Amino acid sequence: MSGEEFWDARYGQSDRIWSGNPNVALVREASELTPGRALDLGCGEGADAIWLARRGWHVTAVDISQVALDRAAHEAAQAGVADRIDWQRHDLAVSFPDGAFDLVSAQYLHAPYDMPRDMILRAAAAAVAPGGVLLVVGHAGRPHWEHDHHPDVHLPTPDEVLKALDLPDGQWEVLLSEEFEREQTSPDGRPGTRTDNTLKVRRLGG
Incomplete structure (x- = not known):
């Protein structure tokens, strides 16, 4: 199964996979940035x-799954920001x-298969312009309800x-390099926490 097939199947399982809310780390780290051009990977x-478009950013939003992109474009139209977002399908590998x-x-930006993340x-x-910011947020560990589901990742x-x-x-320059805890509800509805990490760096100049 290709990456595109995997994610199309995943998104095709239900009408919504994620919460519909922006990621906590993005809100925290991008709220004070001056809006310009943004690239949202995955x-x-x-x-x-x-969320970025509502704050005045012009966004290029990329995903491997056309199912996800079509759903996202519909949500952007409902939110009145369709003209600020360019949806593009890319297998980033x-x-x-x-x-x-x-x-x-x-x-x-994780996947349960071999993906050249680095x-x-x-x-x-x-792709960061002089003076711009790269924000990388990832999981630091697996949730308490998952037991070696993808041990090779x-x-x-x-x-x-x-x-x-x-x-x-x-x-x-490194602006932030840290681990943090956030609340995450398990698939069966139990509240819990998960440890993630954030790296925020700025290209000098500009």
Whole structure:
């Protein structure tokens, strides 16, 4: 099964997979940024892209699943921000959107199959305009209800993400590198917490 087939099947399981709310780390870290051009990698059903568009950003939103993109475009139209979002289908292991961006956001860019995440994130860094920000948020561990469901998927620390980016010396500054806890409800409705991590870096200049 290809990545596109996997995610189309996943999104096809129900009318909504995710909560419909923007990711907590994005809201926290992007609220004070001046709106410009944003790139949302792995946009899913579009909650982050719609939140950014509502705040004045012009967003290029990318996902491998056309099912997800169609659903996201419908939600953006309902929210009245369709004209601020360019939805693009990319398998990021094969192709990457053109342009330079003031914010590149990669939220939970994980997959239960072999995906060249480090290569994708290096391409993401290359797409950041001078003075712009790269925000990478990922899981730091598995939730309490999941027991080795995808044992081969490595969940890197912020330091590991930074090292893998291989950013040129003197051209970037690290604004934030941390782990944090957030609330997450299990599939059977039980409340719980999950540890995630955030890396936020700015390209100097601009």
